Amino acid sequence: MQQHIEEFSATDVRHTLNEVLRIAGHRRWRFVFSFCLVSAAALAGSLWLPRQYATETVIKREHDPVFSTMVGKAWTHPYTEIKNRMLADLQDENTIAAVLDELNLPEGLERFDNGDLTPAAESRRRRLVHAISTGLSVKSLSSLKDSDVMSISLVMADNRHMEEILAALRDRYIATAKQRTIALLRDVQQFFRGESERCRAELEALEQQILEYELKYPGINPDTADPGRTEQTSLVIERLEIERKLDALRNQRQRLAERLAALTAPAASEAVESAGPLMQPNPRYAEINREINLLLNQITENRTLRGMTDLHPTIVQLQNLVAMRREELARIPREVPISAEAGAAGAQAVAGLVDDLQRQVREADATITAHQARLTAIEDTLARLEKARIQAVEHRQDYVRLRQKAAQTADELQNWEQNIGPIERIFLVEDANRTIHFATVEDVAPVTKPISPSALLVTLACLGIGAAAGVLVVLLSELLDCSFRTIKQLKGTVGVPVIEGIDEILTAAARRRGMLRRWVVLPVATAACIAAMLAAGALAYLSIEQPASYARLRTWPLRLASVGPPEESRRIDDAPQIVPQQDSPLADVGAGL
Secondary structure, X not given: OOOOHHHOOOOOHHHHHHHHHHHHHHOHHHHHHHHHXXXXXXXXXXXXXXXXXXXXXEEEEEEOHHHHHOHHHHOOHHHHHHHHXXXXXXXXXXXXXXXXXXXXXXXXXXXXXXXXXXXHHHHHHHHHHHHHHHHEXXXXXXXXXXEEEEEEEEEEOOOOOHHHHHHHHHHHHHHHHHHHHHHHHHHHHHHHHHHHHXXXXXXXXHHHHHHHHHHHOOOOOOOOOOHHHHHHHHHHHHHHHHHXXXXXXXXXXXXXXXXXXHHOXXXXXXXXXXXXXXXXXXXXXXXXXXXXXXXXXXXXXXXXXXXOOOOOHHXXXXXXXXXXXXXXXXXXXXXXXXXXXXXXXXXXXXXXXXXXXXXXXXXXXXXXXXXXXXXXXXXXXXXXXXXXXXXXXXXXXXXXXXXXXXXXXXXXXXHHHHHHHHXXXXXXXXXXXXXXXXXXXXXXXXXXXXXXXXHHHHHHHHHHHXXXXXXXXXXXXXXXXXXXXXXXXXXXXXXXXXXOOOOOOOOHHHHHHHXXXXXXXXXXXXXXXXXXHHHHHHXXXXXXXXXXXXXXXXXXXXXXXXXXXXXXXXXHHOOOOOOOOOOOOXXXXXXXX
8 A cells, every 4th residue: 555755754764855855945935035135245244354455575685795705704693683683673663653754644643733743643653553563574585694585574454555664664674774783783892892891901900919929929830930949949058068167167266276275375385395396387278278168169159149050060170179179188287397497486486376376266256157147047048938938839729710710811801802803894894885785676565455354265154154044044934834734734733634635726816926926026036136145245256356446346436426527537437546444344444544
């Protein structure tokens, strides 16, 4: 038995598809009208979407060949610093305000009688300056050792005067880049000179301290010979020589004292007579002894004052002479007998001998005293030298630390002074305009259309909104419709079995009205909706892709109503300027320009 479609389960796929197709066919006009009207409204509303316009210029910075090959070419980092600060310099609000003041922008600013801006005009100026500052960007296209290519772009919500603003900012940057570089170099040069003066003063103070240490503590410098060592060695040798001479003098005085005591004793005359002939000092013995002392003094003087060693030929010769004289002195007697002619005057000879012995004793005492005084002075000098040496050792660590600090300061001073020369050479090259050159590779690009929003995305979004609205209207119409459309709905509601169903019986007038509505009213209304949607879409597309055409299209009613001279009408026709809608969100930013 064949079943009717109403008896199928709701979960049957074919039943569901048939229901969807039935609803779509029955409610198609509601979908079409909703889709077209909502899409047209969305496309018309897209005319008020904020636009973003962009323009760009490309400049090139290159080194002059003279500057590239100069000795101080390593000193190019000030120019690198200028390049790194390029965006910050362009975004400087004071610079932008100066450029706007030169261009007399924004237009129509109100001013007081003294020329100052009113608070409202100042607020407009600040808004425009902020918009330009945030819209500027710099991108490096290529960076080589001696050249850089950089792109400067400006993005704003209003395209009026963008080209001249960006061109003025570029020209101002190029004009002031060298001035900023020279100012930076002068600051660096002043800093280097200040640091050099500081290091030089510090080095002079350290050298003065080092000199005071060397004068106060001789021998504190470990790199030079200790002058006290030589003096100390000479004094020790001299002390040994004096001690030897003192021993010889003491022995000689003792002998002289013994002889003097023998001659001045009460029984001296009897002893002399009984002992035989009188004796007197041998003149040759005294002469050789004096010669030996003279040679020893010469040896001491050569050792101490002239720094001769025992192997020196002069010292060796003097020592050989001393040895020869001592051998001769050992062969001759100390005393010789008085001659017979002198025996008659024995008493007078004894008296003269006593006087001579007393004189020799006094001379020996004076020499011993002088040697002892010299020995005491030598001991004091040796003690002073030893104390100075100990103090030098104690302060040597501080002295070495001062020397190291002075060496570090000298190296630092040399480094600072080495950097001053290249800067001076750069100034010479800069005066000849042979350092950095700027060139405009690409002029400011004309603003033909906004970079956002995208026409394709806007169109797809508006059509999607219209389609969603059409589907929503169809669903709401179907859900809110309480009429019976199927036999199953009627059977389920009334509870009476349906035997047969017939279509609606239409009269001729109703049939004519239906045909008129189906073939005339609905197609015309649909065409009107589609035309409205296409017109709104065309306006939206033109406002994004061809703003100049859109602007001329907006001014078309004004041109038709214009009755002015042909020149004025032609000026209106040819005006390519792109302006945002006065009642759009861009109007506030547009008023700033």
